[in-house]
Amino acid sequence: MPTRALVFDFDGTLADTESAVLQSWRELFLDHGVELPMEAWYAVIGTQHTTPAMFALLAEHVPGIDPEALRPKSKARVYELLDELGPRDGVRTYLETAKQHGLKLAVASSSSGAWVNPHLERLGIAPYFDAVLTGDLHKAKPDPDLYLAALAALGTTAAETIAFEDTPHGVTSAKAAGLTCVAVPNAITESLDFGQADVVLPSFTAKPLEALLTH
Template sequence: MTGALIFDFDGTLVDTEAAVLVAWQETFRQRGGELPLDVWHTVIGTQHTATAMFELLAKDGEELDTLAIRTGVRARVTELLESEGPRPGVQDYLDDAKELGIRLAIASSSTGDWVTTHLNRLGLAASFEAVLTGDLHEAKPSPDLYLAALAALDLPASEAIAFEDSPHGVTAAKAAGLACVAVPNPITAVLNFDHADLVLGSLADKPLSALLEG
């Protein structure tokens, strides 16, 4: 019996990944360079994005004003996301889960203020019983966020389903013992999701009722 759905946030519920990538690409181009996508793919779903970007940006021991860069990137991301809503099928899943009495949680490697800001912007904050974030728990691919979500819900892994957009996220969910549905976004669609239990182009491809029927 499925008692809860646990969602990753960035790229899964909302396609923030595209905006973050664009903001960093613009930052690199302002400095006369290009951001290698193969490097970007290695940090999706983790807490290492900014660190990896700063390592690439620093040239010949140049000391970067990392605070200014972070602030600029975040402002640009916020601008790009102003009109971005949930990914296709997400609202239907949340509505159907509520109707079926299935509880909802978020397990995100991002910080709590980031996730909360966007949940409030989208009017989704009240939908989730528990929101676990990377500023309080070890980030994916560690299973800690999912284990914390299960503890908050007081449910065993066998009674929850995880939803992820990145291979790191799927690894984390599987390590915590959950079944995991991968819903890659346009950036992560080229990556390997063989370890997921199911891969969907979007949640609109398979209604929650059909998913629960197996």
């Protein structure tokens, strides 16, 4: 069946926001004399539970800590790190090619709309997307709800749609909704198991979009 639509995860896929977020958490933990265990990060990456999980873990190591008091500083540091961030290499070419082929495009992210939409605007890629589905309105990954909502918003079927993800949780979500899934891990997630993905690419520059489309 011909490809009619593409659905992209946001954090770590369209832009490497996860590196900035991880760095901010590492710095926060070190500020309190604790090293952030990477296995704890990998357990929640790509879900909606990162922030509460990290604060809960920090509280285990530093009794009496007030997560709410730390939240503004943590958030400010993330935005400071993200200030110079652009889309991942090859992303804009994929989006341009998709539009040339008349494909519909959506974002499906476990993050909130308040996080995703301003970043899409700042990165200059918001106009490419016909729909943006976020975790404040839908069940977060690995639940398939975000992808099912994306299909409904675009008016396409799973068989006509390709998902792009950077985490195993995201791949699980896309596959549970019936989509073909292309994993494009980043520096943080490249060591994880992407056995569920239909295709794994080291970057968006490794293969042209046309090579992934069915006609």
